[in-house]
Amino acid sequence: MFEFILPDLGEGIHEGEVLEWHVKVGDTIIEDEPLIDIETDKAAVSIPSPKGGIVMATNGEVGEIVYVGNIIVVIDDSGNGSNAVAPVAAAAETVSTPPVAATLAPAAEGFKARSIDHKVPAAPATRKLAREMGIDINTVNGSGPAGRVTQDDVKLHASGAVPASAAPVVTAPVVAPAPVPEVRTPTPTTLSGGASTGIPFLDVDPLPDYSLEGPVEIEKLRSIRRKVAHKMVTSKSIIPHVVHMDEADVTDLDALRKNEKSSREGQPGGRLTLLPFVIKAIISGLKNYPMFNSSLDPFREEIIYKKYYNMGIAVDSERGLIVPVIKNADHLSILGISSQVEDLAEAARTGNIDVSSLSGGTFTITNVGAIGGTGFAAAINYPEAGILGLGRAQDKAVVRNGEIVIRKMLPIGLSYDHRIADGAQAARFMTGIVKLLSNPNTLLLEG
Amino acid sequence: MVMGSLSQEAEVVVIGAGPGGYVAALRLADLGKEVVLVEAREKLGGVCLIEGCIPSKVLINVVELGNAAKESKEMGLKIQHNGYDLPQLRKWTNSVVDGLTSGVGSLLKSRGVEVFHGKAQFADNRTILVDGGRVALKFKKCIIATGSRVTELPFGKDMGVWSSVEALLLPSVPKSLLIVGGGYIGLELGLVYAGLGSKVTMVEFTGRLLIGADRDLSAVIVKHCEKRFERIMVDSKVESIDKTSKGYEVTISHKGESEVIKTDQVLVSIGRRPNTDDLGLENTDVIVEKDGLIKVDKHGRTNNSRIYAIGDIVPGPALAHKASREAKVAAENIANHDAEFDNRAVPAVVFTDPEIAWTGLTERDAKEDGIKYKLGKFPLRALGRARTMGRTDGFVKILADPDTNLVLGVGMVGPHVSEMIAEATLAMEMGATLEDLMVTIHPHPTISESIMEAAEVAAGTAVHIIPPKPRK
Numbered sequence: 079m080f081e082f083i084l085p086d087l088g089e090g091i092h093e094g095e096v097l098e099w100h101v102k103v104g105d106t107i108i109e110d111e112p113l114i115d116i117e118t119d120k121a122a123v124s125i126p127s128p129k130g131g132i133v134m135a136t137n138g139e140v141g142e143i144v145y146v147g148n149i150i151v152v153i154d155d156s157g158n159g160s161n162a163v164a165p166v167a168a169a170a171e172t173v174s175t176p177p178v179a180a181t182l183a184p185a186a187e188g189f190k191a192r193s194i195d196h197k198v199p200a201a202p203a204t205r206k207l208a209r210e211m212g213i214d215i216n217t218v219n220g221s222g223p224a225g226r227v228t229q230d231d232v233k234l235h236a237s238g239a240v241p242a243s244a245a246p247v248v249t250a251p252v253v254a255p256a257p258v259p260e261v262r263t264p265t266p267t268t269l270s271g272g273a274s275t276g277i278p279f280l281d282v283d284p285l286p287d288y289s290l291e292g293p294v295e296i297e298k299l300r301s302i303r304r305k306v307a308h309k310m311v312t313s314k315s316i317i318p319h320v321v322h323m324d325e326a327d328v329t330d331l332d333a334l335r336k337n338e339k340s341s342r343e344g345q346p347g348g349r350l351t352l353l354p355f356v357i358k359a360i361i362s363g364l365k366n367y368p369m370f371n372s373s374l375d376p377f378r379e380e381i382i383y384k385k386y387y388n389m390g391i392a393v394d395s396e397r398g399l400i401v402p403v404i405k406n407a408d409h410l411s412i413l414g415i416s417s418q419v420e421d422l423a424e425a426a427r428t429g430n431i432d433v434s435s436l437s438g439g440t441f442t443i444t445n446v447g448a449i450g451g452t453g454f455a456a457a458i459n460y461p462e463a464g465i466l467g468l469g470r471a472q473d474k475a476v477v478r479n480g481e482i483v484i485r486k487m488l489p490i491g492l493s494y495d496h497r498i499a500d501g502a503q504a505a506r507f508m509t510g511i512v513k514l515l516s517n518p519n520t521l522l523l524e525g
Numbered sequence: 526m527v528m529g530s531l532s533q534e535a536e537v538v539v540i541g542a543g544p545g546g547y548v549a550a551l552r553l554a555d556l557g558k559e560v561v562l563v564e565a566r567e568k569l570g571g572v573c574l575i576e577g578c579i580p581s582k583v584l585i586n587v588v589e590l591g592n593a594a595k596e597s598k599e600m601g602l603k604i605q606h607n608g609y610d611l612p613q614l615r616k617w618t619n620s621v622v623d624g625l626t627s628g629v630g631s632l633l634k635s636r637g638v639e640v641f642h643g644k645a646q647f648a649d650n651r652t653i654l655v656d657g658g659r660v661a662l663k664f665k666k667c668i669i670a671t672g673s674r675v676t677e678l679p680f681g682k683d684m685g686v687w688s689s690v691e692a693l694l695l696p697s698v699p700k701s702l703l704i705v706g707g708g709y710i711g712l713e714l715g716l717v718y719a720g721l722g723s724k725v726t727m728v729e730f731t732g733r734l735l736i737g738a739d740r741d742l743s744a745v746i747v748k749h750c751e752k753r754f755e756r757i758m759v760d761s762k763v764e765s766i767d768k769t770s771k772g773y774e775v776t777i778s779h780k781g782e783s784e785v786i787k788t789d790q791v792l793v794s795i796g797r798r799p800n801t802d803d804l805g806l807e808n809t810d811v812i813v814e815k816d817g818l819i820k821v822d823k824h825g826r827t828n829n830s831r832i833y834a835i836g837d838i839v840p841g842p843a844l845a846h847k848a849s850r851e852a853k854v855a856a857e858n859i860a861n862h863d864a865e866f867d868n869r870a871v872p873a874v875v876f877t878d879p880e881i882a883w884t885g886l887t888e889r890d891a892k893e894d895g896i897k898y899k900l901g902k903f904p905l906r907a908l909g910r911a912r913t914m915g916r917t918d919g920f921v922k923i924l925a926d927p928d929t930n931l932v933l934g935v936g937m938v939g940p941h942v943s944e945m946i947a948e949a950t951l952a953m954e955m956g957a958t959l960e961d962l963m964v965t966i967h968p969h970p971t972i973s974e975s976i977m978e979a980a981e982v983a984a985g986t987a988v989h990i991i992p993p994k995p996r997k
Contacts, residue, residue: 197869199931199956209863224929226956 080129080153082113084146092146092219094118095301096138101151105133113151116144117301122397122429131155141298145217200227208232302398313460316376318496321455322504326515328471329486331355334518347417352471352488353391353445354415355521359514360466361387361408362524364441367507369499370464370492371440381498390439390459391419395426401459402426403439447471453489464494466511488515531660535561537859538653538664540645540804543571545836545848546670547629549856554636556860561662562638563645563655568622569629571672573845575622580693581713583618585876588720592878600915609721615695646805650829654805666831666859669811669819670852671804673797673837678705681766686773687792689714698722699790701755703775705763707734709875711794712746716753716877718792724755726786728777730795732760737873738881738936739888745918745938746877766791799838823865825855833859847871870934870953874943879919882946885953886924886934898924898933901959901983903975905939907990910970916940921975923949923959925983930958932980941972948976959984 084094094116101107101114109130116123131153138144198216200208207229208215218235220227288294299307335350342348364371364387372383387408390401402422407415425431442459447470456467469489476485490511494504514521539550542564550562568575587609594606633640643656653662675688687696692714698721704711707729719725727734727750734750734757735743750757764776764783772789799817806813810829813819819834821827827834833855836848850868857864872884891898902922905911911919919939925932935949952962962980967973981987 201955202867205867206864209865209867222956223958223960224926224931224956226958 079134080131080155081149082128082151082153084116084144084148084150085125086146093143094123096140096142096144097122098140099136101127101133101136103133103136107131107133107153117397118433123433127151127153129153129155141300148216198227199224204229204232211236302400306399309460310457313458317458317460319455319458319493320496320501320504322492322494322501322508323453324490324508324512326488326490326512327476327485328352328488328515331515331518331521332471332486342413347413347415347420349420350413350416351419353419353443353468354412355518356466356468356488356490356511356515357389357404357407357415357443358412359511359521360389360441360443362514362521363507363511365408366510367499367503369503370494370507372463372498373461374463374495374497384440386440388438388440389415390442390462391422392442392444392459393423393426395429395431397429400426400431400436401439401442402431402435403437405438441465443468447489453491455491456493458493458495463498464492467491467493533561533660533662535559535662535664537561537666537668538563538645538662539668539670540653541571541670541672541800541836542566542569542629542633542640543670543672543836543848544573544845545672545852546571546668547633548849549668549670549835549852550638551632551636552853552856553859554633554638556856556862558856558860560636560638561641561664562633563641563643563653563662565642565644567642568626569633569640570622570626572674574625574629576690576693578845579625580618580622581689581710581717582876583621584614584693584695584717585713585878587614587617588717589878592720609698611695611698618693618695644803646803647809647811648805650809650831664831666833668825668833668835668852668855668859669801669804669827669838670834670836670848671800671838672848673799673843675794676796676798678763678766678793678795681791681793684766684768684773686766687790689792689794692718692792697790699772699788700724701726701772701788702790702792703728703773703786703788705775705791705793706730706795707757707759708737708794708796709735709877711792712750712875712877714792714794715750719753723790725753726756726788727754727758728761728763728775729757729759730762734759735875735881738875738883741888741920741922742881742883742936742938745879745920746875746881749878749918797837797843799843801838823854823867824858825851825866826858842871842873844871844873868954870950872946872950874946876943879916879939880942881936881938882942882949883936884934884946884950885932887936888922888924888934891924891933896933897927899927899983900924901979901981901987903979903982903987903990905972905975908970908972908975908978910972910974911939913970914940921945921979923962923976923979923983925959925980930960930984932957932959932962935976935979937975939972939975945973945976948973 097115097117099114100112107113107127107130109128110126112124113127114125116125133151134154135152137148137150144150198218198220200215200220204227205215208218211232213232213235215227215232218227218231221231222228332352335352335355339348339350342350368383371387372381374381386406389404389407391404392399392401402425404410404415404418404422410418422431422435439459439462441462442465444456444465445468446454447468451469453469454467456465458465467490469491471486471488473484474487475482476487478485490508492504492508514524536559537553539546539560539562542562546562547569550560553560566575573579591606591609594602594604597604641655641660643659645653645655646657648654648661651663653664653667655662675690677688689710698718700723702718702723703726704715705728707727711727712735715725715727733740733743734747747757758777758779761777761779764778767774772787773791775786775788775791777784777786801813801817801819809832811819811827811832818840819827819838821834821839825833825835835851835855837843839851841847851866854864854866870885872882875881886896886898900922902920905919906917911917916939919937919942921935921937923932924934932952935946935952937945959980962977963984963986965977967977978987978989982990
């Protein structure tokens with residue numbers, strides 16, 4: 079009997095949503111054939127079966143979350159087909175009920191005990207608390223040494239604010255010192271059920287029943303949407319955002335761009351847009367003002383200055399908002415950046431993006447201007463220090479040397495972490511970027 | 526129901542008043558339940574109090590005092606040890622046992638637990654008959670806590686061969702005593718009788734004494750037993766026992782060769798079997814496995830949700846402290862509390878001299894299951910307190926996860942380790958790492974420092990050990 083434990087998917091991913099099972103209980107599976115498709119926070123992955131045999135039990139319905147380290151499938155690899163038929167029904171029955179992590183325990187009783195004995199370290203009182211809150215403690219991320227689960231970890235897990243394992247308990251001490259769900263009115267959820275946040279005047283009341291007013295459609299918060307919700311609440315709760323707006327005269331730059339583009343049709347990076355130029359200008363600015371390429375660690379009270387420049391680009395993919403990263407963008411030419419932007423956008427669009435391309439960013443750029451808008455205040459991609467939003471470049475009437483002339487103006491807005499940087503630094507950083515975008519020659523020399 | 530019997534409704538019936546049953550009854554009463562306790566014996570407390578843990582520890586303590594007196598000349602102690610006063614020793618043992626059993630009675634009485642003395646048998650899924658129907662108890666919930674009894678050899682019955690029960694009554698001190706079975710009960714009693722003056726021969730079926738313990742732990746005891754016993758035979762099987770006018774002739778086969786040993790007395794200690802065979806369980810839904818054990822879930826419930834089972838009749842080590850913990854879990858669940866037997870470790874203790882104790886993962890299990898670990902071992906001869914006592918045989922070892930330093934298991938042999946294993950078990954339950962044990966200040970000079978020191982050895986930071994020379 080082989081118990082397949084959901085392997086480490088890398089990059090701090092510790093859970094995923096079941097998209098599709100390629101097998102069902104009783105099926106015969108061949109080694110390396112697709113077993114299950116799982117959508118993680120960062121990408122959809124298809125996991126092949128490590129063994130051939132008969133599927134005895136599966137764990138996790140489509141739409142449910144499965145966790146790294148838990149058994150997702152039990153395969154009879156003995157090659158003894160007839161033997162396998164009898165226990166199938168029993169095993170399947172036991173396994174199909176949520177919560178996910180707990181379900182295999184009864185079915186696995188007949189199997190070897192220790193191999194499924196995946197118990198997190200936790201004190202008896204903590205285990206009792208989890209039990210009383212209806213939580214399988216083995217699904218809680220432990221913040222203590224050797225992954226020990228504390229009572230705070232359990233409460234945090236219950237509040238739904240599960241932090242990414244790479245940044246242990248980021249939200250807890252700052253947003254809500256002890257987010258115990260204090261249920262005031264009987265509501266079915268633990269997430270928004272009138273939970274007290276610990277912040278004065280801030281009460282998260284349960285939503286009214288909108289279906290009383292008219293027809294509604296309810297969609298479960300899953301996958302990327304859920305991840306974005308976590309990220310944005312974290313970002314906007316922790317980081318004191320300040321927005322600095324400006325406009326760059328990109329008339330000359332745009333002319334240069336069009337000229338170059340016409341001669342590079344079909345070449346890598348040849349679909350030249352303004353974005354690579356802006357990235358080049360930002361990197362130049364980050365080098366002069368390193369606080370915008372840093373992160374603040376509130377627990378250690380340290381600012382971490384990154385000596386590399388990994389540019390995240392917010393992309394509106396079919397699966398939702400994702401942020402592929404151009405690593406070491408400072409080492410690339412404008413054409414090189416353009417080429418990578420094309421590749422990443424294509425990969426993001428087709429859903430084939432590599433998980434490793436979705437992390438490690440140090441600054442983010444978001445370009446809704448391609449769709450429209452004169453300016454907007456973007457939310458910082460936590461725990462970065464800043465994000466630059468591009469509006470739509472448009473011909474405008476502006477005054478030059480006392481005369482009204484038509485120039486192509488690009489609105490840019492910087493949201494930055496006021497804990498790290500102040501207004502004057504932001505103004506200088508932005509002025510520098512505007513200057514580079516307005517003078518392509520300087521950009522070529524200094525960028 | 527039997528006609529003419531006294532029928533009584535009972536919210537909860539507990540069968541058996543050992544360290545499982547009486548604890549369950551007390552806890553249930555504290556949680557507001559009406560409890561009836563049925564006990565087959567006259568005295569309360571079960572095997573543990575009456576013919577197990579408690580009397581054996583009384584005897585072990587006395588014999589160790591005697592041995593210490595004999596062996597303290599080198600330390601400058603002048604003492605005349607004139608042997609043992611058997612009637613007084615029996616009287617002392619009984620007074621300890623009686624004090625404790627009457628204490629259990631008072632505790633039950635103070636909580637209003639009704640106690641029936643008699644044999645309990647199930648008539649059906651809801652009814653227990655006491656003494657074949659003298660009383661019929663109709664229960665809502667029931668906890669079976671009937672414990673275990675000694676396993677007998679298929680021969681030697683009715684010829685005066687002792688089990689641990691008789692041996693603890695101290696009928697006599699035979700000149701020669703042959704003990705069948707080198708497990709923890711055989712070893713404890715063997716050392717008692719050797720101390721009292723018997724020439725002890727120990728016969729063990731497997732390849733070594735105390736097979737349940739890691740080899741390095743049992744090796745220390747084997748060394749001591751070799752001094753105190755006349756002879757130790759392993760890989761040896763008892764083929765027959767014959768009674769003679771002077772005593773017994775025991776035929777033993779060892780690697781194909783047969784040998785007859787003459788002895789004044791034979792003591793059989795080859796294990797215990799669960800008391801589930803005469804309970805009328807066939808009249809209920811409760812499933813009894815082939816080995817006589819009853820499977821339960823983590824709440825202590827059998828396959829019949831009204832009926833719980835705890836202690837020696839459920840899987841796991843047959844130990845009083847495990848039964849008491851299971852008793853509380855079962856009682857709390859009956860009172861609608863959410864309790865689970867989710868313990869990470871059940872400590873094992875052998876009250877030999879020196880003592881052996883272990884908790885959590887053993888090296889044997891780790892190797893069998895392919896669990897990676899790093900080991901820290903600290904010898905008592907490097908410990909000040911052990912030197913002051915002249916008791917330097919033994920060590921503490923700690924198994925830890927090589928990546929996270931999580932404590933996986935602890936084994937120890939030496940004086941007072943039966944007390945110290947509690948700290949190690951707490952470490953297991955709390956999910957302690959080596960650092961937790963290292964930074965906890967252990968009082969000096971005590972044997973308990975060896976836990977801290979062993980953790981340091983495992984972590985590679987021990988100061989009280991001469992570091993191994995780097996190989997050239």
